[in-house]
Amino acid sequence: MNTDFKESFGYLFVEELINEIDTVGVHKVFKQDYIIIEIGEYIKSMPLLISGAIKILREDEDGDELVLYYLEKGDTCAMTLSCCMGQAKSKIRAVAETEVELIMLPKEKMATWLSKYKTWQDYILQSYHNRMDELLDAVDTIAFLKMDERLFKYLKDKAMVTHNDVLNVTHKQISEDLHTSRVVISRLLKKLENESKIQLFRNSIKVLEL
The missing domain is CATH 2.60.120.10 (Jelly Rolls)
Known part of the structure; x- marks a missing residue:
């Protein structure tokens, strides 16, 4: 076994x-x-x-x-x-x-x-x-949630199930999972970073609030 x-x-x-x-x-x-x-x-x-x-x-x-x-x-x-x-x-x-x-x-x-x-x-x-x-x-x-709230919830859920606050995921992958455009996701990720909820890197995203 x-x-x-x-x-x-x-x-x-x-x-x-x-x-x-x-x-x-x-x-x-x-x-x-x-x-x-x-x-x-x-x-x-x-x-x-x-x-x-x-x-x-x-x-x-x-x-x-x-x-x-x-x-x-x-x-x-x-x-x-x-x-x-x-x-x-x-x-x-x-x-x-x-x-x-x-x-x-x-x-x-x-x-x-x-x-x-x-x-x-x-x-x-x-x-x-x-x-x-x-x-x-x-x-x-x-x-009921606005897209920026949906996006942040998605990132937190992903961090929790992978047990890693650094996510190796592209803007395109996120847009596909959330059924929206890559341009919208890129704009909202920048907004979340300005709110100190996440930190953006070249090929990854760090979730700061879990």
């Missing part, structure tokens, strides 16, 4: 379930920016995140992306579970924000474990609750 997995999930699940996960789970490592789940794919397995961070995105008809939320150590994607259970195609794209280590679980086990293990049921229900809160937060951010 992977030691990091036991550290992340051992306290959540009963020993029998841990042993089943050890038997059927497939250990995977993905490099930063790797697309783990693509929109339109049939999902055959569900991820349990051991380390790193995953960015969950939606895409519009023009191919523009919008960040919904991040997954961190100990998380899973509830949307993936619903696709597994319903034999539906994925409506999200999951991209490795950092190098990611995870366990992929076959979809055939999902329904069985929900009825067999209360600890698995509790974990999945809590995951749905957490993801719903994050989706509502994303909607509130788009609906």
